[in-house]
Amino acid sequence: MKVTDQLIVQKTKELKRIFENYKISPNHLNFNGEDFYVVYYSPKFSNKVSALTVVSTKNDLTIDELEEAFEKLTYLHNFINSIFYGKHKKDNNMAGFKAVQDFIIRVLSEIELTESDKRVYIQCLDAIKAVQKYQEKHDDIMSESEKYLLNKANEGQKFYETDINELLGLLAELDYAQFKQLRNILEASKLTSFISEQINESNSMKEQVNNSLLTYINELINLETKAKENLKQITHVKNIEYLSEAEHKEVFKELALSNQKEALPDLKKDLRLPILVDTR
Known part of the structure; x- marks a missing residue:
């Protein structure tokens, strides 16, 4: 949506230098009853941002007001961008996990296993089910986030301080769902490796699989390295796996703001400064 507020456009142009283009972000913040926008300046014939500023419907903006608005706008824009980034994980194909899950259920009901082997199969089954559960959770949160942002777009892309907290809360939920899913992918991958060895050693097990299933099993085993790498990126504190869901989300929010x-x-x-009132 293009910003058409003439006061905002006028103030933006006043700070524009010769041979520059500008872009006013439509996602703006209503703070203390006034609207604040981030503006990006770039040289003509280039998309590289060379400067940015904050413009407001408020006249006689103070340095403190500008800096506080800039900080809150930074949070707002980065949190929105982070939610959009989460879209690429939405609707991940769970066909492989479902196929391995069905295979394990079949083995547990049709093949006699030792008690220790049976425990491994059940643990693997639980982990695979959890992977799918947290994928559904991620998709639900993403759908909620997209609906939230669509509603804000229909309201003119005006955000308030409460929206910043709401967006941070959604990101914390996404982070927790991703963390739990990765932990279970790692668990399922390790246990599936054991199951794969059993398939190779048992004729009765081989009768339960086909080439398609073997492909899914190998893909799941190969996810171990990637799951470990991704877990490192979202392991925010030591022993995070022992935190409750509420504690995990709180840690995420504190670190995100920090x-x-x-x-x-x-x-x-x-930051290109407009004409300010120095009240310090």
Whole structure:
């Protein structure tokens, strides 16, 4: 949606230098009763951002107001972008997990196993079911997030401070679902490796599989390395696996805000200041 508020457009143009283009982000923040927008400037014939600023419907903007608005707008934009990033994980194909799940159920009902082997199959089955459960959870959260952002778009893409907290909460839910799914993928991968060895050693087991199933089994085994790498990226604190769901989400939110604050000084280097009122 293009920003058409003439006051915002006028203030944006006042800070535009010769041979520059500008882009006003339509996602804006209503803060203390005034609207604040982020504007990106770039040289003509280039998409590279050379500077940015904050423009507001408020006249006589103070330095403190600009910096506070810039911080909140940074959170808002980054949280929205993070939610959009989560879309690529939505509707992941679970056919392979479902096929291996059906195979394990069949083995448990038709083949006599030792008690220790049976425990391995049941543990693997539980892990595979959990992978699918958390995929469904991720998809539900993404659908909720998309609906939320669509409603905001229909309202003119105006956000409030409460929306920043809402978006952070959705991201915390996504992070927890991803963490639990990866933990279970790792567990299922290791246990499926054991099952694969049994298939190779048992004729009765071989009768239960076909080439398609073997492909799914090998794909699941090969997920171990990738699952470990992805887990490292979202292991926010030591012993995170022992945290409750509520504790995990709280840790995520605290670190997300902390990381945003740490990045602010570098972002401010490119901040082009409008005419401000210095009240310090």
